[in-house]
Amino acid sequence: MRYVKLDRVRALKAPRRPFSAADEWQACLVNPEGDSHSRSRTIRNESDRLAQILGATKRTNQHGDYFSLHCWCAEPPQYSPDLRALKLLLPDASHEIADPEQWLFLDTETTGLAGGSGTYAFLVGIAWWEGGGLEIEQFFLREYSEERSLLFALRERIAEHPVLVTFNGKSFDWPLLETRYRMSRKITPPVPRAHLDFLHPARNLWRLRLGSVRLSELERHVLGWDRGADVLSDLIPRIYLDFVRGGPPERLVPVFHHNQMDLRGLAALSSRVLSLVSDAENVGKDGLELFGVSRICEKRGENARARALYEKSIASVLPTETDRAARHSLARLAKREGDFNLACELWKEALGNSRQGYDAYEQLAMYYEHKARDPEQARQIVRQALDELRRANQVGDITPGPYREIKARFDHRMTRLERKSRRPLLDVLDMESQAQW
């Protein structure tokens, strides 16, 4: 580390640490004894060099200078989502929002990951569809004093493309920028017309397969891209802070690249998610993706489509866990639609020592008790479930917590069933009519 992290004032009195060999080249740029004025001048020179390296330009608005870098990429190609698919992600989406011309992809690099009013967005990358490809603009904070002009420029872009598209931007990037606008006290925070965040859809679609849904992971496994050498995002704040303290501008180049890749990945991912949601039947690569889309459909109340997709995903080969979850969901949908033949069939297949298995026992028992009016059968199912539990507990296939909880549920049901079987018929009928199903 180039600087010593200090907690104590006393240490502040210590002489400046001599520069290490790696910092030698920079020692000749920065005057160690220099006052802040001369230091800030050298930083200015550094950022000019950065501009040269990157091909960036200095622009000016009413709040002062800001540093901007433009580039255009053919990949990913522009994609026009259909409104139906968009509504699955954003129920109140309008035609306007479905217009890709309105979209603004946004991703920021910040001086810290914890947030709070002392965390700055030093690199704000935005992108929009243009000429069939992606136009990228990056605003960079050479100096904290340029923040206002940067925020003002960003506000203008958001006015041109008012639909914000992000990955985890709802809880991180956008609140952080809102804080920056509030801190500026001069510029009112822009209000996007809509904010589409792809973190949750991506979780629904791919977490089962990938475990993690980091953007770079999704790029590699979903889009089949390879970023090559990329800077670790945890290191980004330090690279920038080192630059601010007079460090080499070259090390920032990979950060700009990283941000560009994030924007391109985000744009490509949004296209992929929307095309999957719109036509999973043909676009879906595997059962897991189909399963993910059906979950989204089910959540938005598109039961028929969800059911068809669940069936399709079960028909393809799914990993055991997911297969169980898919059958469980399908049974739930079938039950909701009154298709008890299918539901019962699925439940019977699902019986076993798993969360869904015990659910299936319970559902079947409920079915026999209330729908089929066959309390004896219901009792038998509950007994079977209790046997299963006991076995699992004996061989240690179930942890004590869930064991107690599930056992209590079935014990309770059994008591009720037994009490019921002893009651005169009229009472049973009376109770039936009040029973919750």
Place this chain on the structure above:
Amino acid sequence: MSAFPSLAPRPPASLETVHNILGSLVARYRQEEVLTTVRQIPARVAKFRPLPAWVTSALSEAYRAKGIRELYSHQASSAELVRDGKNVVVVTPTSSGKTLCYNLPLLNAVLENPDTRALYLFPTKALAQDQLAELQDLAKRLDDAFGVFTYDGDTPSDARKAIRERGHIVLTNPDMLHAGMLPHHTKWMRLFENLRYIVLDELHTYRGVFGSHLANVLRRLKRVARFYGSDPRFICCSATIANPRELAAQLIEQDVEVIEENGAPAGEKLFLFYNPPMVNRNLGIRRSYINEATRVAKEILARKLQTIVFANSRLHTEVLLTYLQQANPPKPGQPEPIRGYRGGYLPGERREIERGLRDGRILGVVATNALELGIDVGSLDACVLAGYPGSIASTWQRAGRAGRRSGSSCAVLVASSAPLDQFIVQHPDYFFGSSPEHAHIQPDNLEILVNHLKCAAFELPLSPDERFGNVDLPELCERLGEAGFLHRSGGNWHWIDEAYPADTISLRSVTSDNFVIIDTTGEADGKPEVIGEVDFSSALTTVHPKAIYIHQGQQYHVERLDFDKHKAYVKPVNVDYFTDAIRYTQVRVLEIAEEEAMTGPAARVHGDVLVRSQVVGFKKIKFFTNENVGSGKLELPESEMHTTAFWITLGHGLLAELPFSLSQRQSGIFGLLYALGSMATLLTMCDRRDLGTAVGERPPSAAAEIRWEDFATVPSNAPDAKQFFEPNLYVYDAYPGGIGFSEPLYRIYSTLLRRTRELISACSCENGCPSCVGPTADRSERTKGVALEILERLCRDAQVLPEKTEETA
């Protein structure tokens, strides 16, 4: 409570009953010896004033419905001053209706202008919860015309947004303000833009470290408020201290109006000082104050008077509880009449005890300072203080727990043999006089200030022309810039570090890192039970392996301590002893800040030190007899702290010319340090726990790793007869990084030495006792004489110094 006819309705403790108790207390001893003071404080009648005319009808209606038709005079004065836009500090005793002093004018302001926001700060979460109930009741009576919420570590994250938008009154604590609110001030824009009032309750608790931190947190708060265009007023409430105006003005850095007249009524009260009788006059040994406090409490409880017993440590709470529960067993089918109350108990248990006290189901409670501040437990009849709580303000607050409005009550202070206790019981006028003690803070303590300056820079860039305390801000910023924390851009200093500065700064010396105590009895059925918690600093001394941990009078044996996971596994046992940990402390000098030679020959020094301490064993002490019935060794991790210290180096010449044997010299050095530590506490107005003491060899021979006992912790084990060539007598700040007591001690060393000499020479014991140089194991040690000889030689020099060196204190 019809279920408990024996307790309800409770007749007020008449003075006659109290005198009967006194009679039986002194029956065994000569009265003049044991009861050093019997002070009768007469009843006070209420001074009423009408509700001010400007109070909105809805609010006066709501208060009327609660039975409040008139105000006490101090409540009325406070309401008027707040209305006039003044900062106010209200100084009145416990249960004089302080909360109304701020609630009335603030709620009125909110009702007049619904944009108004107010922030209430309480030193603990429990106090905020207590206030919440009162305010919610008022809100209900006012058809929810205002929103009131607590905001603390327990607030669920989904509720936080609503609190930020709809909370007219937000109740929180300084720690949460510091780490949770200020660094995220943009989320609290609504509150900060309209922040008109800040309430600081229990102002006197903000002294020393905590107060110095708070003053800086308030500097940050005012900065943020200014940013949003608001300039809040402060309303403070304090227990009686000598300098409320000064303390408040130092904390808020603005002028304040003081309201000291108390218009609330109070019943008559008898205050007694009880000094346990001497057992051995030569050694200055008195009967155990814990046992004596038990006797006093038993006498009072036997007369069915509801009683609160305060102890100064958790261990003593539990010991007292054990004794009193044995003496007052529950009647068949009825709940335990005597309960314990302290920090480690779970919140539900605490609420239940508070309720039990209010409705009379519980006859007695043994508590730590957890019950000292304004938690509502109703009015009790008597209060027994086992040991002097350390400050006069605390003593009055604890005593105020008995006899809140009417009826007589009594309070008994049972003195321990600690120097401060003995000083108090022997100088009652110091205690009952009008100017008791001063609360001191050091808001410009550079250690603390710089930490908060970092937080301030994180919150808003620092401008070179702003002020933050009385320091050269541009200079400090420049240094923080060089260290890589700040960066100058566009004339302002910006925070440039990834770390979130407030995260690493704790406002209190105690860490929030708790150890959980788990009863493993139910483990077989998969149901181990969490019975309590202890904080990090006391974990090593209370839940080390083989310790007897006492919780609600039940003894638990600690089977295992999982240091990494912060868990202690215990099993209930029934044994006739408790354990006391033995701690070793070693100090190493890192850097000398200032050093000056003194005659003696000796030197005074202050600077940076590294303090290492380790719990190396424990003693088993038998109940009732306090016999040492065994001991054990422990292998526990060492804890290390970088702090500041003041020390005196005794020259070899000084020691060599003393006409005493080696071991006598040895014990004299420890005895002197014992007395120095006590006096330093008094002079710097700090808590005994804020200062640690240790003896070490002066470098360079300090390289040899010698462990010297912390004499204050293990008085009975006299140190091995190791000859010191030139010993250092350390008084260090028991706080990582130091709290800034060392330099003042260095400056006032002549006063320190003179007062210490007075303390020792005025003590009536022969060779040293716990009240002066600490207990002596062997009479031949002549600890007291040696300590005085050393002081004599040191003072020769100190007395000739000009007075002005002492001003910095």
